[in-house]
Amino acid sequence: MGDTPGPSEPTLDEQIAAYQREFQDLDPQVEEIVSALGRLNRRMNVAYGRQTATLGISNAEWEVLKALVLSGAPYQMGPGELAKRLGLTPAAMTHRIDRMVAEGLVTRDRDESNRVRVIVELTAEGREKWLEAMRLATVFEEDLLQDLSPEERGALGEVLTRLLRRVEDAQPDAGGRLTDLG
Numbered sequence: 001m002g003d004t005p006g007p008s009e010p011t012l013d014e015q016i017a018a019y020q021r022e023f024q025d026l027d028p029q030v031e032e033i034v035s036a037l038g039r040l041n042r043r044m045n046v047a048y049g050r051q052t053a054t055l056g057i058s059n060a061e062w063e064v065l066k067a068l069v070l071s072g073a074p075y076q077m078g079p080g081e082l083a084k085r086l087g088l089t090p091a092a093m094t095h096r097i098d099r100m101v102a103e104g105l106v107t108r109d110r111d112e113s114n115r116v117r118v119i120v121e122l123t124a125e126g127r128e129k130w131l132e133a134m135r136l137a138t139v140f141e142e143d144l145l146q147d148l149s150p151e152e153r154g155a156l157g158e159v160l161t162r163l164l165r166r167v168e169d170a171q172p173d174a175g176g177r178l179t180d181l182g
Contacts, residue, residue: 012032012035012036016035045059048137051133055129055132055136056103056129061100061103061129063086065133066130068106075121076120077119078118079097106122106126
């Protein structure tokens with residue numbers, strides 16, 4: 001059960017023991033799973049951040065590039081739609097787009113058919129950064145899963161997808177900004 005903790009972080013075993021000491025109704029099996037998922041997510045985000053930094057982009061910029069690629073050719077979205085998809089305020093999205101325009105990763109132009117609407121579009125440089133990040137991520141992810149057989153990978157993918165669907169069904173707005181907590 002116990003993973004290798006960070007500098008001042010208890011092992012999973014230590015964490016669960018402390019939780020059980022303070023909250024006797026805790027199911028240690030459930031806590032092991034959710035704690036391991038949380039730690040894995042945090043560590044993967046750090047690893048991805050290090051990779052994108054080697055490319056001269058941030059995780060935040062990577063998220064914008066990814067959203068534009070996922071939108072499909074011609075890789076365009078409005079800033080409001082991007083903000084909603086990424087769970088950002090319009091002001092935060094504007095700031096992020098400003099940086100990315102200056103870096104040549106995206107363009108921001110008025111929609112010719114509706115001059116009020118702004119369109120953010122992926123540039124060739126932005127697409128290349130996305131592809132480079134995907135190449136790095138693929139190596140990291142293959143290394144992460146190297147000890148799992150194809151069957152285990154399939155089973156893990158199915159189980160995690162079921163958990164994700166349960167959370168998405170129960171909390172359909174949880175993918176974005178939690179405005180009700182502020």
